Amino acid sequence: MMNVQAYVTRQYRFCAAHRLHAKELSDDVNRKVFGKCNNPNGHGHNYTVLVTVRGTINPQTGDVTDRERLDHLVATKIVERFDHRHLNHDSAFQDVVTTGENLAKFIWDELVGGIAIGQLEKIGLIETRDNYFEYQGEPCR
Numbered sequence: 001m002m003n004v005q006a007y008v009t010r011q012y013r014f015c016a017a018h019r020l021h022a023k024e025l026s027d028d029v030n031r032k033v034f035g036k037c038n039n040p041n042g043h044g045h046n047y048t049v050l051v052t053v054r055g056t057i058n059p060q061t062g063d064v065t066d067r068e069r070l071d072h073l074v075a076t077k078i079v080e081r082f083d084h085r086h087l088n089h090d091s092a093f094q095d096v097v098t099t100g101e102n103l104a105k106f107i108w109d110e111l112v113g114g115i116a117i118g119q120l121e122k123i124g125l126i127e128t129r130d131n132y133f134e135y136q137g138e139p140c141r
Helices: 027-038 067-082 100-114
Strands: 005-018 043-056 119-126 132-135
Touching: 005 067, 043 067, 043 100, 067 100, 100 119, 100 132
Parallel strands: none
Antiparallel strands: 005 043, 043 119, 119 132
């Protein structure tokens, strides 16, 4: 078998609350920009994270990555950190608005250097039925 590239996407879930609020903006502007998502008490989502890894198909196993190691990486770096938490209280979002775009980028940054076999291709983040975010940063290698 030649050097055949393929992709695998794994799904992970966590539930978290957040408030869309930019410290640089006035309260009035925040309410106008973010609407009900600027509620001071926050609101929650059942997030689904899609992690796509690209790699060469291993001729012995038929895999492009070690799924067990990937699952452990995502569980420890993302799911355990955010599940049933308030994103605005996490140190990563002290100066960053907790939008889906910023959360997808953060997840990429946390995972990109930790993929043992293969290369992180993209992060997908489903926030609601209507909101899907995707981030594809620079590869680590």
